[in-house]
Amino acid sequence: MESILNELSPNALRDPLSSELANTIPYDLFVETVEQAPIAISITDKKANILYANQAFVKVTGYQIADVLGQKESILSYKATPRAIYYDLWHTISNKRVWQGTLCNKHKLGHRYLADLTIAPMLNEHGEITHYIGMHRDITQAYEAEKKVVNHKLLIESVINASPMAMVVIDDQDQVILDNHMYKALISDLDKAEPARFFLSLLRQELGDSWHDIQNNQQGFNNYEFKIDGKNTKRTRWFSCAGNWFLENAVNADAFFENASKLYLILTISDITKQRRHMQELHLQTLKTLMSEDERVRGLRETLLGAMHQIQMPMNQVKAAEQILKHKNDSQYDSLLLNLQRIQQSGEDAISMMQKCIPEILQSAIIPINLNQILRDVLLLTDARLAETGVEIEWQPLFSLPTLLGSENRLRLLFKQIIDNAIDALSTSEQKDPRIKISTHTDTDLIYVYIEDNGPGIALDKRTKIFEPFYTTRPQGGNQAGMGLVIAKEIVNQHHGIIDIDPNFELGCSFIISFPLHKQNARRLA
DSSP states (O other), X not given: OHHHHHHHHHHHTOSHXXXXXXXXXXXXXXXXXXXXXXXXXXXXXXXXXXXXXXXXXXXXXXXXXXXXXXXXXXXXXXXXXXXXXXXXXXXXXXXXXXXXXEEEEEOTTSOEEEEEEEEEEEEOTTSOEEEEEEEEEEOHHHHHHHHHHHHHHHHHHHHHHHOSSEEEEEOTTXXXXXXXXXXXXXXXXXXXXXHHHHHHHHHHHHHTTHHHHHHHTTOOEEEEEXXXXXXXXXXOEEEEEEEEEEEEEOOSGGGTTXXXXXXXXXXXXXXXXXXXXXXXXXXXXXXXXXXXXXXXXXXHHHHHHHHHXXXXXXXXXXXXXXXXXXXXXXXXXXXXXHHHHHHHHHHHHHHHHHHHHOOOOOOEEOEEEOHHHHHHHHHHHTHHHHHHHTOEEEEEXXXXXXXXXXXXXXXXXXXXXXXXXXXXXXXXXXXXXXXXXXEEEEOSSEEEEEEEEOSSOOOGGGTTTTTSTTOOSSOTTOSOOSOHHHHHHHHHHHTTOEEEXXXXXXXXXXXXXXXXXXXXXXXXXX
């Protein structure tokens, strides 16, 4: 070692600062410093023959010093290292520059290790290369650990990208840190620059004050569904959101001694449109089945009652004529009186027969009902007609509407009759922007439902007649008998409510239906 350092010392001491240090630090200390350095150090001649190696070199390579002295540095080389790297190494150091890189070396015992290597040329006072000094350390374990982290990250990304649902990682500033292919598809599908922020706003609105509680406690959430109305030709879609928060340790220098962490949210967004449409179709079919029988019975019942009413009017006139003839007590009218009595009897027989044909309305148990849900069901039932006629619905429900005791099916029938009438009125009008606005409200005593349309409206002199049997505001020859509002009024009365037309509404027609909030209805409605 001393001979090598003596040979190098003139070059090492050329720098005035080095000379000054050499005069203040004992020579033996230089020797021991190189000998005990925790990094493998070797010194070679210009032909890469090893002239010196320290103890760390023995520990890293497995070779004893006596085994390597006079040997080429290539004794450590392994064929896995590309030849281009060796070419770059020699090209660099031959041009008096320091080379740094990684080689795949072979341990004396045969196994391979990765060497983080630095080779520097040693120059004499003439600037000529005399020796090379190499320093390297085994970074195999660090490389393997880093590679495992990278592979683990790639595996996670592959799993996330293979997921059939959109997944995204969001930091505490609502910035997207990681996403998958399904999430990227949402950006174009929903016309949202950042769908994650859009759904976060919906979630925060839905959860309200509890959002911060579950975030701080890292509780997570599941199955929050949102309906996204499509624009233009795009159909309505439904999404289900779930999320979990997690803490990740900071990796900057400031966090080395103090454990700092940052909160992240994993948000999953599942497109459940297909399932919801299937459920909606089943629900719609169920509603149609429930209502069809009730509508058939009520239609037949009201038709027969209306017919009986129409027959009764001339029968009353016949009865009056019969009474007049009886008072005259003139035999010349006996034949006419007999015919009138026969007509009277035939009419009574017809009314009696129709009376027997009137179907009974099945009794219906009353339950707590949210009118918002009833109105949603009705809109679902009329969705096809709305699309066909181009009528737009403006839906403004009161979020926290109290429940009402009543019959679900009858209330659906009530609102369907009113909305159907509004669609009929709009379809025959010349309104360029046909619209129906439905809203719900409440006060201390009543629950209100407002159904407004911007159609032709109902004249003042006809508003008291629209609830009469067979009355219609349609022109003669219309295809509707005019029993819809009669049925609607009957159902409102059964629920102890009031149905009226807003006299101050001038832009079409506005029905106001109100129900008592705390009315004690009978357990069953006739």
